[in-house]
Structures are given as structure tokens and as C-alpha cells.
């Protein structure tokens with residue numbers, strides 16, 4: 001189980017960290033005014049003991065859950081200033097436990113830990129809050145363990161589950177939850193958030209907001225990291241550069257390699273830290289020898305890390321593919337003559353050329369080919385490079401020099 005903090009940004013209230021989700025604030029705020037000691041009144045204000053936060057990736061599902069958790073623990077309903085608010089948002093509050101996974105599935109052991117915790121009385125005077133960040137990844141066993149706990153919660157227990165859509169959660173579980181639906185934040189909302197929290201200038205914030213298409217984490221990375229921006233620029237330049245079969249193969253190789261580089265940059269630190277923790281846990285460093293149990297533990301860790309690296313690599317490729325889709329979508333928008341800001345506004349000239357050299361139907365087919373590749377990349381056993389090669393070939397201009 002890993003307990004993690006949200007963005008670490010402190011605002012005037014806990015709700016300030018929710019980007020573009022104003023519609024939710026009154027609902028959560030009202031529910032948070034209900035006292036844990038008053039079980040009779042809580043239902044009138046929409047308070048319930050199980051919540052399901054849904055929304056597209058990057059819309060801030062777990063941030064919303066954390067803000068709500070802070071409001072529930074705060075004596076002032078989420079002031080953002082007190083000790084309760086600070087510790088919840090920093091991930092160190094004793095009565096708020098969060099589970100998230102880097103793996104493809106969330107297993108029964110992690111959920112059992114949480115269920116055990118849910119049965120305890122809160123250390124403070126309010127609620128015992130359990131947040132499951134990836135409720136869509138629960139294994140069948142984990143789902144069963146969770147269902148039992150959600151069916152019969154302790155008097156002060158609050159469950160908050162997060163998933164992309166309601167369909168991702170077992171019907172028996174979701175029927176017991178109050179649904180909180182996040183929407184994709186708009187570009188102006190994201191722009192204002194980046195300016196306020198990162199202190200970047202408006203042009204940079206607006207670029208990152210547009211290019212991220214409402215994914216907050218991605219927007220932050222684009223706003224503050226030049227390498228991330230450079231990698232994205234490379235991807236969005238492909239449609240204008242693909243002419244021959246050799247171009248397509250080169251682009252596929254590049255995208256696979258660049259994604260691996262980005263994924264490795266994230267996982268390398270994490271891997272090293274976990275290995276150091278393992279070594280310390282088995283006394284390898286202090287005593288200078290390896291107990292018998294160390295070997296199996298190390299190989300289990302390495303297996304997990306390898307799986308995580310694979311998944312991270314696929315995630316980065318997937319984001320690149322969505323960037324690529326944004327270029328063809330822009331071309332379709334431009335061809336339709338709609339007077340709107342393009343996602344890739346700074347590449348308007350190249351996109352105009354793409355429009356001149358193609359048709360909306362062709363670009364729609366290309367988007368179809370990219371989505372097909374995304375589907376294939378969900379399979380654990382496929383070779384990303386082969387999938388990307390087939391996809392890039394499908395993006396070539398018809399009858400080109402092949």
C-alpha cells in the first residue's frame with residue numbers, strides 16, 4: 001500500500017485544487033457538514049458512507065476524493081488551513097488511507113489491509129476514510145473483499161472509490177455508492193490553474209492546457225518540463241513528415257525509443273528506492289549478508305518492477321498516440337472551416353498543408369488506425385514497435401512513394 005499526497009498545492013480552501021469541477025463543490029461541501037456523531041441527519045444532506053468518483057484520466061478523481069476527505073476531517077468543512085486539512089492533503093492523516101497501484105491489477109492483499117483499517121475506530125474524532133484510487137483494477141477476490149466491507153461499513157467509515165467510468169466498477173458495489181462525476185476540465189480552467197500553482201506565464205500555461213487536452217498531470221509536465229514538451233513536439237510533427245515507408249518505420253522506432261526513455265526516467269528512481277528499502281528491510285546493508293528469504297523477495301520485486309516498467313512504457317506510448325490523434329482531429333476541424341482554436345495551434349501551417357493533401361475521410365481512417373494500435377497495445381505480449389510500425393504505415397499518404 002502506498003500513501004501518497006496530492007499535488008501538495010495549498011490554496012485558500014481544499015476545493016481550490018479541483019480544476020474545472022465547480023459543479024461538484026456544493027455537493028461535497030454540504031455532505032461534509034454532516035457530523036459523524038449524527039447518523040440520523042447525515043442522509044438529508046447527501047452524506048453517505050460509500051462514494052464513487054468517476055472521470056476521464058487526469059481529470060483529478062483522486063484529488064477530488066482527497067479534497068472531500070480533508071473537508072470531512074476538517075472542523076470547518078475544508079478550510080485548507082488547519083492541521084486536519086494539511087495532513088490529509090499531505091497524505092499523512094492517520095484516518096485517511098489511500099491505496100493506488102502501479103500494477104495492472106489491484107490484489108486482495110492490498111484491499112484486505114484497507115478493510116482491516118476500515119474496521120478500526122478513527123484515531124481522531126471524525127471519520128475513518130479509505131480511498132481506492134484504481135477501483136477499476138480490482139481482481140475478483142479483491143472485489144469480493146471490498147463488497148463485504150462496503151455492505152457493512154463501520155459507524156464512522158467512509159469509502160471513496162475512483163474509476164474512469166461507473167461501468168468499470170462491479171454493479172453490486174456501485175449500487176451502494178453515491179456517484180460523483182468529474183468532467184474534463186476546460187483549457188481556460190487548466191490555464192488559470194497552471195499560472196496560479198506553477199507561476200508560469202500565460203502563453204506557456206495556455207499551450208500546456210491545450211496540448212494536454214484536459215489531463216492535469218500532463219498539463220503540469222508540459223508547463224514545467226522542456227523535455228516533455230520537446231518529445232510532444234516530435235510526435236505531432238510526424239503527420240507532416242510521413243511520406244515514404246522508410247519514414248514510417250523510422251517514426252515507429254523513434255516513438256518506441258522516446259517513450260521508453262520517458263518511462264525509464266520515471267521508473268528508475270522508484271526502482272532504486274524500492275531496492276534500497278528491500279535491502280534495508282533484510283539487513284543486507286547493516287549486516288553485510290543476505291538472509292535466505294532475501295533472494296525470493298528480490299526476484300518478486302524485480303518481477304513487479306519489470307511489469308510496472310512495461311505498463312509505464314505503454315502508457316507513455318498511448319499518450320503519444322493521443323497527441324497524434326489530436327493533429328488529425330485538428331485537420332478535420334480545420335477542413336470543416338470551424339473558427340476554433342486548434343489543439344496544436346502553433347502548428348497551424350503544417351496542419352493546413354495536411355488538410356490540402358488529404359480529406360476528412362482519410363484523416364478519420366487514420367484516427368481509426370491509431371485507435372486500433374491503442375487497443376493492440378493493451379495486450380501485454382505484443383511488441384510495441386511492431387504495432388507502431390503497422391500503424392505508421394497506415395498513416396502514409398495513399399499512393400505515396402512506398
Ligand SMILES: [Zn+2]
Nearest residue numbers: 074079082085
Ligand atoms: Zn481545515
